[in-house]
Amino acid sequence: MAKLPTSVDKIIKEHGPHAAYPPKSGFEGSHEPDKLVKTHCCYCGMQCGIKLKVKNEKIAGFEPWMEFPFNEGRLCPKGVQRYMQNNHPDRIMGPIQRVEGKGFDPISWEKAMSKTVSEIQRIQKQYGNDAFAMLSGVSLTNEKSYMIGKFARVALKTANLDYNGRLCMVSAGGGNKKAFGLDRSSNSWADLKHAKVILVAGANISETFPTLTHYIWQARDNGAKLIVVDPREIPFARTADLHLPVRPGGDSALFGAMLKIMVDNDWLDHDFIENHTSGFEETIEAVKDYDLEWAEKESGVPKDLIYKAAKLWGEANTSFLMHARGIEHHTKGVENVLSCINLVLATGRIGKPYCGYGTITGQGNGQGGREHGHKCDQLPGNRDITNPEHRKYISEVWGIDEKDMPGKGLTAYEQIEAIHRGEIKGMISICFNPLVSLPNNNYVREALEKLEFYINIDTFLSETARHADIVMAGSLHEEEEGTVTTAEGRVVKINEAVPPPGNCRRDGEILMELADRLGAGNKFSYPTSEDIFNELRVASKGGTADYYGITYKKVVDNMGVFWPCPSEDHPGTPRLWEDRKFATPDGKAHFNPVKYRPASEVTDKEFPVVLTTGRVVSQYLSGTSTRRIGKLIDQYPEPLMEIHPKMATLYGIEDRDLVKVKTRRGEAEFPAHVVETIREDTVFIPYHWGGKFSANQLTIGNLDPVSKIPEFKVCACKLIPTGKKGSETRTETAYQSWL
Ligand code: SF4
Numbered sequence: 001m002a003k004l005p006t007s008v009d010k011i012i013k014e015h016g017p018h019a020a021y022p023p024k025s026g027f028e029g030s031h032e033p034d035k036l037v038k039t040h041c042c043y044c045g046m047q048c049g050i051k052l053k054v055k056n057e058k059i060a061g062f063e064p065w066m067e068f069p070f071n072e073g074r075l076c077p078k079g080v081q082r083y084m085q086n087n088h089p090d091r092i093m094g095p096i097q098r099v100e101g102k103g104f105d106p107i108s109w110e111k112a113m114s115k116t117v118s119e120i121q122r123i124q125k126q127y128g129n130d131a132f133a134m135l136s137g138v139s140l141t142n143e144k145s146y147m148i149g150k151f152a153r154v155a156l157k158t159a160n161l162d163y164n165g166r167l168c169m170v171s172a173g174g175g176n177k178k179a180f181g182l183d184r185s186s187n188s189w190a191d192l193k194h195a196k197v198i199l200v201a202g203a204n205i206s207e208t209f210p211t212l213t214h215y216i217w218q219a220r221d222n223g224a225k226l227i228v229v230d231p232r233e234i235p236f237a238r239t240a241d242l243h244l245p246v247r248p249g250g251d252s253a254l255f256g257a258m259l260k261i262m263v264d265n266d267w268l269d270h271d272f273i274e275n276h277t278s279g280f281e282e283t284i285e286a287v288k289d290y291d292l293e294w295a296e297k298e299s300g301v302p303k304d305l306i307y308k309a310a311k312l313w314g315e316a317n318t319s320f321l322m323h324a325r326g327i328e329h330h331t332k333g334v335e336n337v338l339s340c341i342n343l344v345l346a347t348g349r350i351g352k353p354y355c356g357y358g359t360i361t362g363q364g365n366g367q368g369g370r371e372h373g374h375k376c377d378q379l380p381g382n383r384d385i386t387n388p389e390h391r392k393y394i395s396e397v398w399g400i401d402e403k404d405m406p407g408k409g410l411t412a413y414e415q416i417e418a419i420h421r422g423e424i425k426g427m428i429s430i431c432f433n434p435l436v437s438l439p440n441n442n443y444v445r446e447a448l449e450k451l452e453f454y455i456n457i458d459t460f461l462s463e464t465a466r467h468a469d470i471v472m473a474g475s476l477h478e479e480e481e482g483t484v485t486t487a488e489g490r491v492v493k494i495n496e497a498v499p500p501p502g503n504c505r506r507d508g509e510i511l512m513e514l515a516d517r518l519g520a521g522n523k524f525s526y527p528t529s530e531d532i533f534n535e536l537r538v539a540s541k542g543g544t545a546d547y548y549g550i551t552y553k554k555v556v557d558n559m560g561v562f563w564p565c566p567s568e569d570h571p572g573t574p575r576l577w578e579d580r581k582f583a584t585p586d587g588k589a590h591f592n593p594v595k596y597r598p599a600s601e602v603t604d605k606e607f608p609v610v611l612t613t614g615r616v617v618s619q620y621l622s623g624t625s626t627r628r629i630g631k632l633i634d635q636y637p638e639p640l641m642e643i644h645p646k647m648a649t650l651y652g653i654e655d656r657d658l659v660k661v662k663t664r665r666g667e668a669e670f671p672a673h674v675v676e677t678i679r680e681d682t683v684f685i686p687y688h689w690g691g692k693f694s695a696n697q698l699t700i701g702n703l704d705p706v707s708k709i710p711e712f713k714v715c716a717c718k719l720i721p722t723g724k725k726g727s728e729t730r731t732e733t734a735y736q737s738w739l
Contacts, residue, residue, distance in 0.1 A: 037497035038065055041079040042139065042477035043620045045361030045487035046070065046211050048079055049559075052478055052497045059086035059478055059498055068559055070189065070486065076210035077618050081632050085476060085625045086498060090460050092473040094503030104461075104471065109505070112470050116428075117517040119453040119469075120156065123426040129406070133160035133415050133424045137431030138168070138369025139621075141482030141494055142547075143532040144507055145365065146380055146539065147524070148430065149373030152406075154398055154523050155515035159409035160424060162376040164432045166412040168325065169366045170375075170707035171333025172359035178334070179341045179590050180576075181583030182544045183370065183382060184489040187320070187356030188562065188574040193218045194354040197316035199309075201229040201251065201340055202326015202713075203360050206236040207617040209324075209487070212360070225316075227309050229254065230326060231300075231612055232642070232684060233677035242309050245679050247300030248612040248714035249599030251327045255339035256287040256596055257295030258310040262346055263287075267314025272348025276580050279591035283342055286593035298596060300679065313343060318354035325362060326614070329712040331600040333704045338592040345589050351577030361487040363621065364477070368485030371545035371563075372536060376409035380536060381543020390543075397539045399523060411708040413438060413701055419447040430457040430474065430507060435464040436622035436690040439699035439710040440665045457510055462624045463690035473504040480506045481529040483555060488574075490560040491550050508532070541566070544583050599714040600702040603681075607663065607716035609647070610682040613695045614713075619688035627688065627735040638726075638734030639693055640673035642684040643719075648674045653721050660720040661685070666697040671726030683717070693734050 033053035040047040049068025053061040062083045064073030095112035096104040107115075123132050134152045138145065145163075152161035176183040192198065192215040206213050213236065220226065220239075228237040229244045229251070237243040246254055262268060263284050273280050292303035299306070313319060321344050327336040341357065349355035361367045373380040373394075380397075383390035385408050395402040410418055416438065418424040438444045448454060448467040456468035465471045478497040485491050500506055508529065515524035526532045530552050541548040549565035550572070561572040582589045603610060618635035620626045627633065641659055653659055655674040660667055661683070669692075670685055678684055685695040700715040 033060055036063060037478075037495050039478060039495045039497060040484065040492055041075065041082055042364055043078045043082060044209055045363060045366045046209050047364060047484055047486040047492055048075055048211050050075060050079060050082075052083060054497050057498050059083045070488070070490070071211045074211045074214060077635060078620055078626060078632065079211075081629045084629045086478055087501070088628055090628050091501060091504070092459065092461055092471060093501060095470065095472050097470045098468060107470070109503070112472055113513055113517055116455050116470055116514065119426060120518065123452060124157075127425050129157045130159050130409065131424055132156060132158050132426040132428070133410070133418075134158065135412060135415065135427065135429040135432045135434065136161070136163045136374050137363070138163055138165040138366050139364040139477070140369065140431050140507065141365060141480070141484055141529075142368040142372055142491070142536060143482040143529045145369045145374045146372040146536040147508060147511055147532055149378070149380060150398060151511050151515055151524070152374070154400055155518045155520040156428075157404070157406060159406035160376065160415055160418070161374060161409055162412045162415060163369060163374045164412065164434070164437060165363065165366060165370050165375070166708060167437055167710065167712070168362050169328070169359065169370055171328035171330070171704055171709045172323070172337055173370055174334040174704075174707040175337030175341060176359065178592055179338060179345070181585070182576070184367065184545075184563070184576065185356070185358030185487065186350055186576045187358065188488045188490065189215045189358075191354050191356050191575065192216065192320050194222055195219055195224055195318045195320040195356075196354075197225045197227065197312055197319040199227040199229070199313055199319070199321045199343075200236070201321070201323040202328065203322055203324035204230070204234045204236065204326070204614060205360070206234065208362065208615050209360055210617065225312055227312060231679045231682050242305060242312065244301045244305050244309055247679060248610050248682060249330065249602075250299035250301070251330075251336045252332060252339040252594050253290070253295055253298035253596040254301055254306060255336070255343060256594060257290045257292065257299070257306050258313065259284070259339070259342055259346060260287045260290045261307060261310035262314040262343070265311070265314060267311070268346050269348030273346065276348075276582070277345050277589045277591055278586065279593070282593045283591040286595050290596075300681075314347065316347070316349070318352075319347065319349045320354070320356050320358070322358045322360055324360040326713060329709060330714065331702050331704050331711045332597060333709045334706040335594045339594040342591055342594065345591055350589070351575065351580060353575075356575070358487070365484040367487055367489060368483070368491070371485070372540070376411055381540035382545040383543045393542070394539060397535070411703070413703060413710055414708065416444050416447045419450050425451065426453040427451055428455045428457070429464065433462040433464045433622035433624050435462070435467070436688070436694060436696065439696050439712060440701040441694055441696045442666050443701065457507060458624070459504070460624050460628065462622065472510055473500075473502070474507045474510060475500045475504060479504075480508060483533060483552075485563070486560070489562045491547065491555055491563060492560045493552065493555045600711055601664070601700055601715045603716045607718050609717050609719055611661065611663065611698060611715050611717040612682055612684050612713050613687045613699060614684060615688065616686045619686070621688065622690070623688040623735075633735045637731045639670055639686050639689050639695060641670040642673045642675050642678045644678050644680045645674050645676060646680045647683075648672060651719055651721055653719070656726045658722045658724040658726050660722055661698060661717050662720060663698040663700070663715055663717045665700065668692055668694065668697050669722060683719070687712070689734060
């Protein structure tokens with residue numbers, strides 16, 4: 001039996017548990033790099049510009065890229081450490097296969113490919129094409145997102161393709177499409193700097209999108225007022241003019257009440273409402289009974305703060321509203337988004353300088369990844385897979401018969417349910433760690449073990465990859481050329497700095513070879529990433545996410561191009577809706593009535609405490625990469641449960657006491673972090689860890705009916721003090737949470 005490809009144990013032995021990687025064989029810092037490569041940080045949706053230092057074909061460090069317009073050289077703690085992943089000793093250095101009860105053995109690419117293809121064919125012959133599913137990630141480039149959408153429909157011939165943006169941006173997408181007919185933030189962040197009121201809902205900007213904070217501070221320097229809506233007094237809220245400490249699940253009651261106050265006081269733009277919107281009357285009808293007493297009770301926000309926020313927002317001359325997962329991760333995520341958009345439309349402050357609306361994408365390519373067809377209901381250009389015209393157009397681009405194009409498939413969590421029902425028997429996943437990131441993850445683990453064959457393409461052996469039959473060693477952000485689209489809607493260029501190490505392959509090459517062996521090689525012949533992008537441009541042409549006019553050269557020459565960009569002589573569109581022509585069928589922006597309803601699971605006698613989840617500054621999503629970087633581990637080594645001093649006293653809990661948190665899905669122990677910055681009725685646990693450290697053992701798998709996003713942000717729990725303190729040993733092993 002060969003050793004596991006991971007060398008974590010060896011590193012711990014030699015350097016201690018918090019060893020700062022990379023190993024000594026890398027660049028030692030005192031030499032000049034061979035080259036500096038301009039590219040972007042691989043983590044969040046800001047996609048900050050960065051220059052990677054390359055020495056001996058390894059990433060050896062970084063330098064700020066001062067000229068890149070969004071971040072002008074600024075980077076957050078993750079950004080300055082991101083270079084340590086490429087040359088990391090934990091990298092899977094070639095394909096491996098699971099040997100039952102032992103671990104993994106290295107195998108040849110030939111064996112990995114032929115075994116995979118024969119298992120796909122066996123399962124599809126026995127159970128039908130849709131019995132083999134695919135899950136993908138939106139940290140991947142636009143080119144890979146596009147190719148995966150095509151690979152699933154043309155090579156695998158399955159309807160069941162979905163992506164991990166389903167856990168992230170889909171509620172925003174659902175709301176944007178209903179209101180505007182197009183799914184993108186309306187402005188570049190540059191408009192933030194001169195907005196006079198900024199409302200941020202459910203977005204811990206200073207920890208999850210730190211470089212964006214600079215724009216808010218510039219607005220503050222210019223006199224902007226800041227309203228923050230969040231159950232926690234997040235760092236960013238501490239200097240806000242108004243912090244509205246909403247109870248998780250109470251968002252649409254709050255926003256509905258604000259709209260009612262604006263109507264009552266006539267803080268409205270009647271000309272905009274009359275000429276450029278529809279649905280206003282029905283929308284105000286839905287909130288007509290939302291008086292302040294009711295709103296305070298349902299939202300948990302004191303009524304005087306609700307009134308002050310409505311007044312500040314309603315009377316502003318210029319304004320910008322931004323939201324993120326805090327209001328989107330709900331079974332009413334789309335309704336929450338729409339209730340925010342209603343506030344924007346009521347004031348007409350959109351499509352004008354310093355006036356806008358934005359959803360802050362969390363994942364690296366959270367924006368582009370939701371446009372090019374790797375969602376279960378989507379074709380490139382943000383087209384609809386159930387629309388006959390859209391199917392016909394894309395079938396022609398792909399050179400297939402439209403009747404061979406699969407229909408709408410299952411979303412990510414629905415795929416897990418379908419495995420349990422015995423409908424899905426095989427799966428391929430790429431750059432997705434559902435065992436950490438999906439809710440109710442004991443249920444997810446059981447599903448993975450039920451699969452007859454599971455293939456995982458990744459760069460590290462994630463918690464999920466450990467359940468695979470074969471793991472194919474893929475490529476990192478810096479190992480394959482492409483583009484990504486930032487949270488602003490700006491398409492930027494990712495440059496290959498180094499080739500994949502050892503026996504790893506570029507993800508695109510892996511998919512092309514699999515397609516070839518599945519008999520679709522003639523549809524997947526791309527000599528370069530630019531060839532994929534050029535096909536993507538044509539496939540997106542005429543769709544709402546139109547990239548046709550964007551070329552690699554234009555992206556490089558301009559350090560980014562904003563879509564839509566319908567022709568090569570078009571400059572791109574940093575600010576949408578200046579012409580007041582919205583992308584809806586009637587050309588108007590749509591108000592949408594939102595009637596408040598409670599969360600899918602509310603507190604009761606047995607589970608009396610609200611549990612909410614989120615992120616910390618030093619970790620990215622499921623932590624597959626960031627939980628392996630020593631300095632990021634040191635910054636926040638293990639998940640802590642934030643609890644207010646009053647609730648802590650009630651339970652006799654002191655700081656760092658180990659507390660068992662129990663829900664209807666499972667239970668886990670977390671050290672308490674007693675802080676005054678959280679609501680008295682709510683506890684918070686970050687979700688970046690797996691195994692016994694996983695917050696998502698506790699969260700609920702109930703889905704928003706439109707977006708199918710799970711309700712990560714609210715469920716009911718009980719707290720059981722264990723009488724023990726959190727221990728150093730526990731802290732030191734948290735990053736290896738697969739153990
Ligand atoms: Fe920028 Fe996000 Fe990377 Fe931080 S994690 S450096 S904010 S892209």
